[in-house]
Amino acid sequence: MTFSRFKNLPPYPFPRMRSLLAGITPEDTSAALNMSLGEPQHQVPSFVTDILHDQRASYNKYPPVQGTEAWQQAVSGWLIRRNGLSAGMVGSENLVPLNGSREGLFSIGLVAIGRQKNGQIPLVLSPNPFYQPYAGAAQSAGAETLYFSGDAALDGMPDYASLPEDVLRRTALAFICNPSNPEGGLASRDYLAQMVGLARKYDFTLVGDECYSEIYDDKPPVGLLDVCAELVRRGLGNSDNPFQNVVVFNSLSKRSNLAGLRSGFMAGDPDIVRETLRMRTYGGAPLPLPVQAASAAAWNDEAHVEANRALYRRKFDLAERYLGGKFDFTRPAGGFCLWLKVGDGEKACRELWRAAGIKCLPGVYLARPDADGHNVGMPYIRLVLVHDEKLLEPALEKIAITL
Ligand SMILES: Cc1ncc(COP(=O)(O)O)c(C=O)c1O
Incomplete structure (x- = not known):
């Protein structure tokens, strides 16, 4: 073979x-x-494992691909609080539960990259160095990848805006890792707003890998959803779809020392979410119900974080x-x-x-x-x-x- x-x-x-x-x-x-x-070695929060145990009878049920209502409420509530969004701005139409963010960062390629972009082989933009599943996302969808080493003038973030027009027109997907792994840098609000504008102008999917967003020194990293909401307030976004072209990924692995629970999410543009859920009803592995219940409790608690x-x-x-x-x-x-x-x-x-x-x-x-x-x-x-x-x-x- x-x-x-x-x-x-x-x-x-x-x-x-x-x-x-x-x-x-x-x-x-x-x-x-x-x-x-x-793999964080700090203590696993015991209230999370207690719930896993208490909910064990529901292992006999197939879990909903889009998440339980309790899971959706916990994650949307957390996203709203963390990004300073107005109530109701994130709902079930914006969310996909994931078995950790890695599988979602990989499979977003299958959703967001078509066979061609403007008649050419599609392109993926990636930082360099980078979290390796980004390469898998491009490869699985038959796209080519352009790698960008960090730009000192942009706090080490990749300067995608410097690309020529014809390259941006071929771009189907771009990754931003914020905080960056491995460098530990933070993207500025202006940089993120510029990237959102670029994604909308050239109609590509902008992925914010925010897996490390809750581990920081003195300044909380700015979330991409926060930036999208701010653009709408400034009259620069689409108030019908504030997260247009944008999705973020996060998980409990680093935030809550739960790498082995395999619990994360994708959140953002409802069009991308809908298409991802369509794919996942055919081939995704939904989060077991006890994991969804335990995850909801973890997203609802900040003390352990x-x-x-x-x-x-x-x-x-x-x-x-x-x-x-x-x-x-x-x-x-x-x-x-x-x-x-x-x-x-x-x-x-x-x-x-x-x-x-x-x-x-x-x-x-x-x-x-x-x-x-x-x-x-x-x-x-x-x-x-x-x-x-x-x-x-x-x-x-x-x-x-x-x-
Ligand atoms: C930058 C980055 N993104 C995403 C992940 C995925 O983590 P998980 O699948 O546990 O959510 C990792 C894990 O190490 C990572 O370093």
């Missing part, structure tokens, strides 16, 4: 890292830590103490990744593993090379601050010494 659809996707970063480290035995494991995987954020701030302090002034260290404005410039990321990754049993990801696995073969991620490593301080502090000290 020959498989062609996904053959251009390189192996995912984690198996690549495992191959890179294969055969190397760590010399000192006193501060060993896996800092490669963005605030406590979580406080823990991350203390860890940003620790990271700054050990790594500040080294390797182009920047305290993350959002998210929980460190993006360190170490010269040769693969070499540093091997060295950290060999000397200290610390795992990280070479930046080169998170980015794509440009036309000249230059990979913007090559000099970097990504480390995640997902462990408790007690485990993290010795590892950070060891990293500073080893590198």
Whole structure:
């Protein structure tokens, strides 16, 4: 058999890292830590697991693809509060439940990318480095992808507005990751408004990956739905469809330390939502009813999220103490990744593993090379601050010494 659809996707970063480290035995494991995987290790909120248990009798039911009313109310309520929207601005017509945001970020390609855009092969715009499922979204729909390294003048966000007219006319989908993974930068309100305008002018789907929106240092990241509402208030949007051309993705994985619950959502333009639900009634896996009930409770509670954020701030302090002034260290404005410039990321990754049993990801696995073969991620490593301080502090000290 020959498989062609996904053959251009390189192996995912984690198996690549495992191959890179294969055969190397760590010399000192006193501060060993896996800092490669963005899986928050803080406590799972017990009120969530209590609900999963209490609702166990409903595992005998097929769950609704569009979500239960309680789930819809919890998520729309959260989106309205978080984005400062007026009551009723988000409803069931704006929401799709997802088994975590990753599967939605991948399958949005099947919904939003047609076979052609203005008579040509469609294009997807992606940041570089980027969350790897964006490449899968393009590949599954037969689109080509243009990768943009961050623009310093735009707080590290990709400058899609600099593209020529003919390229924008081919664009079917554009991804923005805010806060950005791995760099931890935040998009400005002006930048987001410009991107919404671009998406509407050239009629493409603008995706806001806001998976890290609740992990931030001192300033909450601005949401794309908030920006859409503001455009309407300024008379620049479509009041009949305030989220026209725009969808955002979020989940409980980072916000609530529930990566294993697999619970997220897509929200925004009802036309995109309707088409996504049409696809999902044929091939989607709806969230089990106990998961929907537990998720609703998690979206309705902010106390555990605030406590979580406080823990991350203390860890940003620790990271700054050990790594500040080294390797182009920047305290993350959002998210929980460190993006360190170490010269040769693969070499540093091997060295950290060999000397200290610390795992990280070479930046080169998170980015794509440009036309000249230059990979913007090559000099970097990504480390995640997902462990408790007690485990993290010795590892950070060891990293500073080893590198
Ligand atoms: C930037 C970004 N977006 C989305 C996700 C998806 O997370 P989940 O599928 O757990 O919601 C991740 C996970 O690491 C991520 O880093």
